[in-house]
Amino acid sequence: MMRTDTGYTLGAIVERFGGELIGDADIVVNQVAPLSSALSGHISFLTNPKYRRQLQDCKASAVILSVAEHDATDMPRILSDNPYAYFAKVSGLLNPKRAEAPGIHSTAVIDQTASIPASVTIGAFAFVGASVKVGEHAVIGSGCHLGEGVEVGDDSLFYPQVVVYQGCVIGKRAILHSGVVIGADGFGIAMENGCWIKVPQIGRVVIGDDVEIGANTTVDRGALDDTIIEDGVKLDNQIQVAHNVRIGAHTAMAGCVGIAGSAKIGKHCTVGGGAVILGHLEIVDRVNISAGTLVTKSITKVGTYTSVMPFSMHQDWLKNAAHLRHLDKMAEKLSELEKKISELERKNLE
Amino acid sequence: MMRTDTGYTLGAIVERFGGELIGDADIVVNQVAPLSSALSGHISFLTNPKYRRQLQDCKASAVILSVAEHDATDMPRILSDNPYAYFAKVSGLLNPKRAEAPGIHSTAVIDQTASIPASVTIGAFAFVGASVKVGEHAVIGSGCHLGEGVEVGDDSLFYPQVVVYQGCVIGKRAILHSGVVIGADGFGIAMENGCWIKVPQIGRVVIGDDVEIGANTTVDRGALDDTIIEDGVKLDNQIQVAHNVRIGAHTAMAGCVGIAGSAKIGKHCTVGGGAVILGHLEIVDRVNISAGTLVTKSITKVGTYTSVMPFSMHQDWLKNAAHLRHLDKMAEKLSELEKKISELERKNLE
Amino acid sequence: MMRTDTGYTLGAIVERFGGELIGDADIVVNQVAPLSSALSGHISFLTNPKYRRQLQDCKASAVILSVAEHDATDMPRILSDNPYAYFAKVSGLLNPKRAEAPGIHSTAVIDQTASIPASVTIGAFAFVGASVKVGEHAVIGSGCHLGEGVEVGDDSLFYPQVVVYQGCVIGKRAILHSGVVIGADGFGIAMENGCWIKVPQIGRVVIGDDVEIGANTTVDRGALDDTIIEDGVKLDNQIQVAHNVRIGAHTAMAGCVGIAGSAKIGKHCTVGGGAVILGHLEIVDRVNISAGTLVTKSITKVGTYTSVMPFSMHQDWLKNAAHLRHLDKMAEKLSELEKKISELERKNLE
Known part of the structure; x- marks a missing residue:
């Protein structure tokens, strides 16, 4: 320390x-x-x-x-x-944010059409494309890549080696950690005769103010409309946010979460580490998803949701797991026994 | 848009x-x-x-x-x-692929033994090692690293900050997104006296034509033989492909999938987000693996396969989860009841 | 090959x-x-x-x-x-480690206060910050970033585009693959009035000797104290190690594992691919966690632990999964039947 x-x-x-x-x-x-x-x-x-x-x-x-x-x-x-x-x-x-001396490192490559205020710091080997707009006092770390037309809000901090693809917009006071990739193509493919045809991804990523994104997290650009991350969202490391997802304001997600395309997550939600949220579903505000949970349907009611297989010693698991494949038969047997017992009870009363 | x-x-x-x-x-x-x-x-x-x-x-x-x-x-x-x-x-x-002006950025470092046709575009801070061969009209983004002897096919597009380790081969019309790492060492370790000894990874990664690989996905080089990705495969973001995996042609995988060493995946398969496929197994052609599913054995029959614990409100889950650890006892009880009822029925008939 | x-x-x-x-x-x-x-x-x-x-x-x-x-x-x-x-x-x-010619590439940016012995190799576009100490014969690949005060032990090998944040310490003979990020901020946030306040992460990452870390793996710096990776640990690709985790010596983890904050993993453990270990728990030495397992509690006893839902054909899964949400009712029914049968048996004896 x-x-x-x-x-x-x-x-x-x-x-x-x-x-x-x-x-x-x-x-x-x-x-x-x-x-x-x-x-x-x-x-x-x-x-x-x-x-x-x-x-x-x-x-x-x-x-x-x-x-x-x-x-x-x-x-x-x-x-x-x-x-x-x-x-x-x-x-x-x-422990205030490190004060960086403003200025552009001599090795950085800055397109002449980019707008970079004098209060900005740009590190070594950074690349800033055409028509990029960087806000006041922003810090762009070494080796970052800002594609054409990217906008970065005031006081944002990009650690080394962040990539932002063309046209994406990032709000004020953002913190993006190393290895973050914003705006790569969403996974849009159409099947024809056994081959996949690429669907161009022409939306953007639009990120609000006060958002922090952890190391090596990826947020894909929208297929047609934009992928949206609202104000105050906090994403941990190694998260995947697919195209056209919307994450509501002040929602926080722990590491390794995966969110499939067009899922709409409410405001003030929390998502535990390693959870997976399938696509084209909606989760209302103030929902908590437990770590390791797979969300397969929309959630319309506030609460905490879980889908976790409890862990146990492997030999105990083996004994139990065998029955997981045969729950249907167990349930059937149970119904049969119920009938037989009713029959026996009826006879006993006769 | x-x-x-x-x-x-x-x-x-x-x-x-x-x-x-x-x-x-x-x-x-x-x-x-x-x-x-x-x-x-x-x-x-x-x-x-x-x-x-x-x-x-x-x-x-x-x-x-x-x-x-x-x-x-x-x-x-x-x-x-x-x-x-x-x-x-x-x-x-x-929405055609952006036309990039051919040429090598003045800051790029290109080994003099590399073969770079005049139709190729190479971005700022790219590093191209000895004996690299880049195909016609390929675009190598800013900050990419092509190790010694790498081959890249015609019309391929590497977004910024892709790393390809030495000796790996990538086909025509590939699209590799930022943060992709091709050819890092597979996870080969041998235990001796409580310590791990590294097993050198001397295979390559060989990728066919028309393959797209999403941001921050990793494909490891083979231990002895090569890791193979066949033509037309589409991989989303944050996927891990271990050493000596083979992925059959036109198979598509959604984000966050993990594939362990030496797994052989068939052609025309789909793998849902967050699925994990264990090592040294085979999956035939035209298999669909559901999101979040863990594949622990070979799959020899076409179809869709799933291993998902349904999610529910946490308090409901708590009630059910308790029994997951005791399915074996439930099954035992059920058998005992069956015996007792048979006995009762027998007596009733007497 | x-x-x-x-x-x-x-x-x-x-x-x-x-x-x-x-x-x-x-x-x-x-x-x-x-x-x-x-x-x-x-x-x-x-x-x-x-x-x-x-x-x-x-x-x-x-x-x-x-x-x-x-x-x-x-x-x-x-x-x-x-x-x-x-x-x-x-x-x-x-297949010995490639011998690299010692020397600093002309494009690298090295702070004049950094300590770089003549035996070290530093690649193109590498950035070495103030007060960094690199050990003898270390190789720092192209595009790597070593923040202020970082220490790297003798004979360590960093592949291209590794990022180490300020103050982190890496031991001897380390191998760090491309895309590794060491020392990004841990996910520390405090809730006040519906908004998250960032908790500064002022610890470091301290990594022992003979550690290998796979491509795109992330290890976060500690919140107050340090995140610790002991000697001989081997981490595969795409792993997330959160703040204040301690991984014991000679433990090995396969790809896509996630370890939440302050978890203490013992020595000589193995963790299978895609496993998730929750925070603030302890796992003793010589524990094996199966692939895909979610560890939700401390493990105090040597052994192998598993929490896997077996996969099956989707139509079979559908039949079984329905009952997973109703295990509690199944167990209740079973108890009722037991009572009824006891009753019937009692009557039959009368």
Whole structure:
């Protein structure tokens, strides 16, 4: 963990982010740290009561707690209704985005029709195509490729080796990690006489503001209309978003999720790692999909959805798995037995 | 959706692709569009009867229909036995591959022993190794890396940042999207005394003609013999093809599929998104694997195969999942009950 | 398969790697090959008895066998307790890592504060940031990006277009394939009022010695503490390792595995392709996870674990899948029947 250069007093932090301070407002903290490894100068946090015991030996200079935990320690502390969000904000204050010196690296290739404000940073070996528009204070990392007509919003940060195909639009304050590919062709193919004919993909990808996209995630351009990612969406690594998908605002997806073509995901949803969502279906707002779940139909009702085969020791699994192929027969047998028993009961009553 | 520069008359389209034209042959169309958003100058299409109603308000200048739908509208229309393939061809006509000016970007690094015809386009920061052979009219995007001895067929298109390791061979008219890695080492390791020893991967990847490979897909080189992708195969994004796999001609795979080592997939197969195919097995021609399915054994018979746990509300899933671990006991109980009932029935007959 | 320049006598091989030679020690072999396609000059191997018949027509100059198979052929042969590991070593001898001429390509951009010994090779368009330390004889491929303060151990090999974010540490003899991204931000977000706040990821990735990482695999940096990959770990392609994961020494994972945040995987484990391991759990040493398995809880006992829904013809699956949603009712019915039968039996005894 890197040490930050500057610290903030607890007083300054509470002034900025609210919360109730119990303790000396002049104490200075310069980094966040977990309870178990924090040292003097660190501010730590407790969000899960099961770690409460770690407060005892905690060497941090201060700690962020929920209001309910206000007397869990004598340490200098900040009480918050939402200590994890509070911690996130304090960490953001202590660990600001790296300031990059504005300017275009001498090795970058920039089309003369591109619009690049003086506040922008462009790294080595970056390629910026014709008619590209980059917003103020944006950072385009080394080796990035922005195709013709791409638009990038203010304050966006592209790590090295992001590729954005022609015509795609990315909002403000985006964070795109290395290996992200935006706007590759959707998987559009038509069958004729046993061969596949390519369907040109003439839509774009349009991404709202405050979107973060993890390393090696891919978002395909639309077949005819656009693929849309709304404001505040957070995508982890290795996710595949197919053509004409729409992801609603403030939805978050963990790693390795796959979303098939034209699926519409609501706002404020969460999708667990490795889940697969089939195409041409709709999921309403505020739905949670569990990790590893395959969604095969539209979801019209708020809630958490799961399709997971529980894991077990292989030898136990073997015993059970055999029956999975024969549930239909088990159900039939059960029905037969029911009939036979009714018959026996009837006879017994006679 | 971008507007194309040039239009074609319906007469010219029918002359080129066949089909029956009902309406004015001189009508000009310059772009494809969905029924719901098409405007004048667009040609639309109906392939799914459930959208038939959209014909009523459709503003397109013409529409492609199946022969069966010939009187579903009064609009100028082209009737085809396969309207989706027809649409694909019309879209391909109206949206041709971008013409790139031939030439090698001044920043590209090209080994002097590489063979690069004058019709080839090579982008900025591309690296072309010793003895590479690039076919006529091929386009190698910015930042691509072609290792020593790589061969690329005529008219192939590599988007930015494709990597092809040494010795691999790619056929004609290939389309490789950004982030594709061809020919990395297969996962060959041998265990000795608790440590893994690397098995050198000395095969190649050999890819036929008319193959498209989606963004961030990886195809590993063979351990001893080659990994083979036959003609006309279409791979979506984020797919992993392990060493010594063979994928038969005209097979298509959706995103996030994983294929383990030495699996042999037949021709004209389809594999749904997120499916996993284990190693050292064979799948015959014309097999369809459903999305999310894990194929653990060879498939010797044409058909569709599925292994999906249906998803449900989490609380319903919880109730059912508990029994998944105890199917064996359920089956046992069922057998016991059957015996007891037979016994009871026998006694009742006595 | 490429032919190597130099050969070794069987005598020299046995002298180097042990094993018992039966046959002429002066026979020279210059490449490894499978039994079925080996030619004169090749050395082949038999590790699976089911291929024993192929020995009959094998044209190799020699073969590696287990001690048990010592008389399975009359060919010149080397007997080993572990013929696959022996083969791996012979192949490594005959197919050494490509010798790269040391030196920095003229197009590479190297910060003047980076430490690059003269024995290092750095390819075209590579970017090496401030304070980077590269070990002796390391090879950094074309287009790689090493962020500020990255450390790379001796004899490591980075294929083209690997990205390592600032501050990450990679041990000796690492092999990182193209598209690997080390040290991107972990997926840390906190919810406040319906919006996600980014949690800065201030840990690093620390990778031990002798680690190989496959193409397009991603390993995220820690949120506060580091993400750790211990010595001898082998990761295949398209794997996602989330923040604060620890992977124990000599553990191997096949392609497309996803590991969620803070999971601790033991030493000497194996994880099959497409498996998903949820976060904040622990798996002890020497555990095997089957392909496609979702691990939802800690594993405290050595063994093999599986959670796979068996695949079947789609129509059979349909019949069975219907019951998967109603196992709870099946179990209830079964209990009811048990009661009724007990009742009937009691009455019959009366």
